[in-house]
Amino acid sequence: MTFNYDIIVVGAGHAGCEAAAAAANLGSKTLLITMDMNKIAQMSCNPAVGGIAKGQIVREIDALGGYMGIVTDQTAIQFRMLNRSKGPAMWSPRAQSDRARFIDCWRGILENIPNLSIWQDMVQELIIEHGQVCGVRTGMNVAFHAGAVVLTNGTFLNGLLHIGRTQIRGGRIAEPAATGLTEQLISLGIQTDRMKTGTPVRIDGRSVHFDEMEEQLGENDFHKFSYLETSHRKLKQLSCWTTFTNEACHHILREGLPDSPLYNGQIKSIGPRYCPSIETKIVTFADKTQHQLFLEPEGETTQEYYLNGFSSSLPLDIQLRALQAIPAFRDVQIYRPGYAIEYDFFDPTQLRPNLETKQIRNLFFAGQINGTTGYEEAGGQGLVAGINAHINCHGGQPFILGRDEAYIGVLIDDLVTKGVDEPYRMFTSRAEYRILLRQDNADMRLTEKSYQMGLAKQDRYDLLREKKESRDAIIRFAETYSVKPQYINSGLEKLGTPPLSHGCKLFDVVLRPQTTLENLADLIPALRTELDKVPAFRKEEITEAAEILIKYSGYIKREQIIADKINRLENVRIKGKFDYNSIQSLSTEARQKLTWIDPDTIAQASRIPGVSPSDINILLVLLGR
Known part of the structure; x- marks a missing residue:
């Protein structure tokens, strides 16, 4: 029996959902393959969407016709606009979501999109012919054929969970790892490596002394994620809570370090610098007597809470004893411990700007498989990959967003130009045109583009x-x-x-x-x-x-003048024109990086880490510009 599609999307996380929805809404016959239909768009870590720079990405996804903003609004149990004390370029929406309803809402959307089918299975092999992907083969030995394939495997490729010295193969707790794909891709010449991330303990709210914590209320003004009139918050709004670790907690955590996978050599891959585990915090910031923790509700009716700031892979008994040393958690009961997870990813410099692999035609990567972290970064990549997979199958120019057009453009350009040496997380500081890329004007920047291609x-x-x-x-x-x-x-x-x-x-x-x-x-x-x-x-x-x-x-x-100027510099070639080491007015780091990378154009040089705007201006002066 033959199953034929235009596009196959592998993995139904945040990248896969946006990719499949975009491709199907553009008119491609699309198949979404997931190992568990009950975990579609699962919030593997904290039950929240948005935040600094991430909120801007969600608004861009919405402006382009994606669904993350709509689903977040409909399932939000708290909303806040962060950074209000700063200028509007820094304002960032963030919402707590009901984890279970988030899944239900996404599944309801996907199951009702024309052209979109869902299949529950594990993809173990790509079907490749003459350097082009032609489909996939699953664990049930079913072959699906398609003109393009989008891989959005998240943390599942050879995933390995760590809780103290205990190791469990899996992509998430109680979910199996995906095998076969990494080994095949390596054989096809694609470079892979390992990354690590982690998640905190989940707490039973009935065991928490909330009267010894500080309440953090949400906001109820007009702000939301989606620009659509019909998108509104419908659920009861709940509070988050804050408290701090203490010296007694830190002492117990230090006792457990010999059994920490991060410090006993068990984990060798690189973790996220900007979201460190609690054991990393007490080692890196040994002089700190406390660290702030945020207790976040998992849903409107559940007693489950997520303890933001206490990510850990320490043994279960150490995690529990350390928590009980904090007054608000002295009687704490937990649903499950925190854990670390190692997984395969692929160097994103092997991708074209449309997220297609350079080695295999019509094969696209999106999400954590590209070395990123975060639901929002994954969703933005998935949307762009789904659009471009459709374009590759039906014709048209690649859909590529500029750095002055969207945070999604900054994200993808950073990945394919600079690569990653740690899980990539978006920050406002990564965008040189953040005054242009505000959360309030994402629709003005992007909806016209999306409408013209038929997605919005x-x-x-x-x-x-x-x-x-x-x-x-x-x-x-x-x-x-x-x-x-x-x-x-x-x-x-x-x-x-x-x-x-x-x-x-x-x-x-x-x-x-x-x-x-x-x-x-x-x-x-x-x-x-x-x-x-x-x-x-x-x-x-x-x-x-x-x-x-x-x-x-x-x-x-x-800022628009500067952006226009840099855009013109995409055509100013500088390869072979400078002996960078002899230009003493450049910073030392810039001389080293420019010599090592030897960029083709001024615009490319401007995107090299360590090369500042003043360094670019010096090169422009030397060029007579």
Whole structure:
């Protein structure tokens, strides 16, 4: 019996779900293969989506027509906008989700997408003919044929779990590892290596002394992940809780270090530097007497809690005793211990910018298989891989996002240009144009592109046009409406900002840090009338978008000029033109890195780690630019 598809997606984690949905929604006959249909889009680590820079990725996935933002909104049990004390380029949405409902919601979406089928099985072999992937063969010895295959295997490729000196083969706790694929890919010339990640203990909330912890409330304003009108938070909103480790806890943890897989030689692969285990924290920061912990609810009705900040692979008894040394956890009961997991990944510099492998045509990699960590990074890669797999099967130009267009563009360019030496996690600092890549304008940046290729649907595009027209109308009003001192000065003084000495445009008044469009509307009836023209359900979102463009207009224009300049430099070739070691005005690190990599273009040089913008400016001066 023959089973034929346009695209096969292997793995139904966050990358696989977005890849399969995108390919099917674009019109490809798609098959999603997963080892367990009850674990689709499983949140393997913490039950949360978003965060610093990650929240921007989720908004971009949504703007492009993906589903992570929609699912998160519908299953959220707490929402917060992080970094509010900073400028809007740093604002990052984050939500706690109900883990079980997250899975149910994703499965419900996937099972109702036309062109998309699901098969429960383990893929053990790729079918390769003449240097091109043609399908897969599964553990049930079923052959599926397709024009393109997207691998999104997460931590399952030869996964090995560690709890103290105990080792268990698996991709997640109580789930088997995937075998066969790594060995085949190595035989085809693809380089592989091992990485390590980990997850904390899960706690029974009934055993926690919440009165000895600090409550962390969520927010209930208009912010959310999806730009769609129909996406809203539906579940009861819950609190997170914070506490700290102490010296007694640290003493017990130190006692367990001889049995720690991280320190007894059992684990040899590299773990995430920016999300270290608790045993790594007490060793690296030996002078610290405490470390903050966050207790996060796993769902609306469950008693299960996730202890963020206490990732560990120490023996079970050590983990439990260390927790019981913390006052709030003195009577703690746990559902399961924390553990570390080692798994295979493939050097992402072996990929093209469309996430297709260089060695095998129409084979795509996305997610942790590329050395990344995080649901959001995986989802962004999966979406791009699914789009490009469809394009490879049906024709068209590769879909590649620039570094000035999306955090997803930064992510993929970093992977394929720089590679990874530790699990890659997105930060705002990785994006040189983060003023352009704000969470509020992801739809303005990306929905038009998605609509033109047929992924974003008409309703989403109509919402974008309506938002842009309303936003721009507010900005035009601010640019043309004249404000006179005698009518506004008393109100400005009450807002804590100096009075006007002469008349000016409203735009200039909005630039002041103490003023907002909303509080100025209380002083200027004409502005209130203008704001009231905005559709009620989007009034706050659109007003905020207009205000950000007004207040930060100078910074935005300046950064756009820089982005345009760098984009032009993609065609400025420098290979063989410089003896970098002789250019003393470059930093020492830049001279070393430029000599080692010998970039083809100025733009490529600008993306090498350790080469700063000032180093690039020096090269431009030497080129007469």
